[in-house]
Amino acid sequence: MATMMVKARQLVHEYIRRDEEGNPIATQAALDHVDIDIEPGSFVAILGHNGSGKSTLAKHLNVLLSPTEGTLWVDGKDTSDMDNLWKIRQNTGMVFQNPDNQIIGSIVEEDVGFGPENIGVPTDEIWQRVEDSLRAVGMLKYRSHSPNKLSGGQKQRVAIAGVVAMQPKCIVLDEPTAMLDPNGRKEVLRTVHELNRKKGVTIILITHYMEEVTDADYIYVMDSGSVVMQGTPREIFSRVESLKAHRMDVPQITLLAHELKQAGLNLPDGILTREELIEALEKLQV
Amino acid sequence: MLRDITIGQYYPTGSVIHRMDPRVKLFGTLVFLISVFAYKGIVGFAIVTLFLAALISISKVPFRYMIKGLRAIMILMLITALFNLFLTPGEVLIQVWKLKITKEGVMSAIRMAIRLTYLILGTSLMTLTTTPNQLTDGLEKALKPLAKIHVPVHEISMMMSIALRFIPILIEETDKIMKAQMARGASFDEGNIIKKAKSLIPLLVPLFVSAFRRANDLAMAMEARCYCGGDGRTKMKPLRYQSLDYQAYAVLILYLALLLALRVVL
Amino acid sequence: MSIILDKVNYIYGQGTAYETYALKDINLEIKDGQFIGVIGHTGSGKSTLIQHLNGLLRATSGTIYYNGEDIYTEGYSMRALRSKVGLVFQYPEHQLFETTILDDVCFGPMNQGLDKNAAQLRAFEALHSVGIPEELFDQSPFDLSGGQKRRVAIAGVLAMKPEVLILDEPTAGLDPKGRDEILDQVAELHAKQHITVILVSHSMEDVAKYVERIIVMNQGSVMYDDTPKNVFRYYKELEQVGLAAPQVTYLMHELQEKGFPVSCDATTVEEAKQEILSVMRS
Numbered sequence: 001m002a003t004m005m006v007k008a009r010q011l012v013h014e015y016i017r018r019d020e021e022g023n024p025i026a027t028q029a030a031l032d033h034v035d036i037d038i039e040p041g042s043f044v045a046i047l048g049h050n051g052s053g054k055s056t057l058a059k060h061l062n063v064l065l066s067p068t069e070g071t072l073w074v075d076g077k078d079t080s081d082m083d084n085l086w087k088i089r090q091n092t093g094m095v096f097q098n099p100d101n102q103i104i105g106s107i108v109e110e111d112v113g114f115g116p117e118n119i120g121v122p123t124d125e126i127w128q129r130v131e132d133s134l135r136a137v138g139m140l141k142y143r144s145h146s147p148n149k150l151s152g153g154q155k156q157r158v159a160i161a162g163v164v165a166m167q168p169k170c171i172v173l174d175e176p177t178a179m180l181d182p183n184g185r186k187e188v189l190r191t192v193h194e195l196n197r198k199k200g201v202t203i204i205l206i207t208h209y210m211e212e213v214t215d216a217d218y219i220y221v222m223d224s225g226s227v228v229m230q231g232t233p234r235e236i237f238s239r240v241e242s243l244k245a246h247r248m249d250v251p252q253i254t255l256l257a258h259e260l261k262q263a264g265l266n267l268p269d270g271i272l273t274r275e276e277l278i279e280a281l282e283k284l285q286v
Numbered sequence: 287m288l289r290d291i292t293i294g295q296y297y298p299t300g301s302v303i304h305r306m307d308p309r310v311k312l313f314g315t316l317v318f319l320i321s322v323f324a325y326k327g328i329v330g331f332a333i334v335t336l337f338l339a340a341l342i343s344i345s346k347v348p349f350r351y352m353i354k355g356l357r358a359i360m361i362l363m364l365i366t367a368l369f370n371l372f373l374t375p376g377e378v379l380i381q382v383w384k385l386k387i388t389k390e391g392v393m394s395a396i397r398m399a400i401r402l403t404y405l406i407l408g409t410s411l412m413t414l415t416t417t418p419n420q421l422t423d424g425l426e427k428a429l430k431p432l433a434k435i436h437v438p439v440h441e442i443s444m445m446m447s448i449a450l451r452f453i454p455i456l457i458e459e460t461d462k463i464m465k466a467q468m469a470r471g472a473s474f475d476e477g478n479i480i481k482k483a484k485s486l487i488p489l490l491v492p493l494f495v496s497a498f499r500r501a502n503d504l505a506m507a508m509e510a511r512c513y514c515g516g517d518g519r520t521k522m523k524p525l526r527y528q529s530l531d532y533q534a535y536a537v538l539i540l541y542l543a544l545l546l547a548l549r550v551v552l
Numbered sequence: 553m554s555i556i557l558d559k560v561n562y563i564y565g566q567g568t569a570y571e572t573y574a575l576k577d578i579n580l581e582i583k584d585g586q587f588i589g590v591i592g593h594t595g596s597g598k599s600t601l602i603q604h605l606n607g608l609l610r611a612t613s614g615t616i617y618y619n620g621e622d623i624y625t626e627g628y629s630m631r632a633l634r635s636k637v638g639l640v641f642q643y644p645e646h647q648l649f650e651t652t653i654l655d656d657v658c659f660g661p662m663n664q665g666l667d668k669n670a671a672q673l674r675a676f677e678a679l680h681s682v683g684i685p686e687e688l689f690d691q692s693p694f695d696l697s698g699g700q701k702r703r704v705a706i707a708g709v710l711a712m713k714p715e716v717l718i719l720d721e722p723t724a725g726l727d728p729k730g731r732d733e734i735l736d737q738v739a740e741l742h743a744k745q746h747i748t749v750i751l752v753s754h755s756m757e758d759v760a761k762y763v764e765r766i767i768v769m770n771q772g773s774v775m776y777d778d779t780p781k782n783v784f785r786y787y788k789e790l791e792q793v794g795l796a797a798p799q800v801t802y803l804m805h806e807l808q809e810k811g812f813p814v815s816c817d818a819t820t821v822e823e824a825k826q827e828i829l830s831v832m833r834s
Contacts, residue, residue: 048727049730182593182795182796253799253803255821285812285832
């Protein structure tokens, strides 16, 4: 069997709260014995409300945090072994929520070049990589622009290009669309799906927008630091009530189908798209 | 308002000046600053003015855009000019009560205003034509010898380039917070100086909080992209002198020599 | 009581080469007690529009009347206007600055000239109305969760007892539950205290669920101004300017095309459900 891109076993992360003198007063488990398996080349979504522990998990994937207990392997490498640190960071790119706070360069292409510079890529190859990555996210014609003049969606695509330029096997996106308008959101999602399809990059999308994950291969739902639900989008969205109990939502069409079903119509579970709902209604009519 | 500050902003036009090595531009700025304070007489003034005008026109940065940067420091200029106007002893032109305006005062006020204006135009020309990253790369390379005596040259230059990148963002943020507090009935221009200072708290606290949050985010983003200091880093745009740069050095040295010679002669 | 905008224009960089109309010939009447949604993509002029309503931006030309008074007449108090027209900016939690939640909410009322006691009374009431429990009042606002911070910030404006409450993207970045909580509380304020509410939003679903009137902004002009039903009839035109109707609206149209005898007026899940059920059962 191929190595899992991400494999977590009983992963625990505890934050220690301290009083004013620095004595520990309480520990809080942000991750509570989490098991996760993500296959290479897949598109996996992690859902959860704010404070559910999903961002803590993201930081573990890039070794910005280390496990308190349990083990996390990224591409077969144990994240608690500090010798693996740079290799893992290079292999798993991170894209964060706030587009302004992750762009380091004052020119688009210089920002994209920042990562390759850090890992010691030769100059000529940096240029090649910068060009390829900007093309991959559709931002090549903005290469000499200042990031400040770009829209939110464009900035986020530059951030993605900055990660792509490091040629990672896996990209973790921590609520990349939370601060964007609907058009920006679409741009970013289209870009990420394309990277997954065309370049085979494993995508781990952390979000609380349900509409963004209907195309994912697999979904994990987190609450209070634990994985509380997992499955394909269809499996997850057929459990409307449990999702609501975890402060989550379902896409509008799924909700409508669910309510119609409860009102007595004989519809299948987990309807995700308008086409599916129409088809199901047509069958009923005959 | 605050957005009019053009210092630290890059204005891409792809001109010859934009393409020059940042070290040349740093040296050029230094030369120009010296010349602004060293010129003598109307001929010297003319040369400095011509030189500046030539640079601006070569840079293709619209003059109107450069002027915008001056507006923000108008007050500073006015104060300096007033000090000069009233406090320079000499031949009295007008006297109102105890305040004397002297002929020398008028002259030195004008000179001071011109010098300050040129100074700002000269330095903003550098920041307008050089990306902050190039600028700090230039500084880093120019100051490299200092690294031998354990001056953290790379860290300093990285800090500078980040600071420059975030200036426009923080300015915009200041604007936003001011408006948000004004919507809650705050006013920033009423009362005496103590009251005014106090009214800044609702602006400054959120601004600091946000700056720290951004710094935290940025540090994490940099780490995630494998940043670990200057060792082992390669450069996307390594600095290498082109023939253009040597020509520019020659022009700069000629210009400075000419001005200094004029000073001796006149 | 109402706000009237009469031929309002707002021009950026007037007299320069960059002259652009951020608002172009806006004529609107905002009646007392309405619940209005303002939609438009980024740069459509919606943020500029709402900043005119409380005098943070001044129209280049045209007049704005608040309760019949021209707010641009000499001596009209903008400060008084701002306490009547409360504006909650995007990410309002970024404006919190005091050491305790209660003090922060008191900031607005104190600026209105109330004494400490009266201000605290207002703050109590406002914090209650956004569902912040009393035991948190003495805590630092910086220790709260994102959703709570935002509600405290909204309370900071509510404590000024505005007659009109404008919220710019109040749910940006919140999770689904946090979003529903805030919008439900706003709807309750509107219902119980009869405050006029103007909700600026990107989410058509949210707007359709709560408001009675939608103003669609595009390139600085009002494109549509009508009930949700009537506005979302133009779903094709909305798409052309980078907007969209709620998912259920599309569904109803598609069902109709497939020969289902449904009407296309539904804009919320509840309306769509009733419509489909009535058709399927007959």
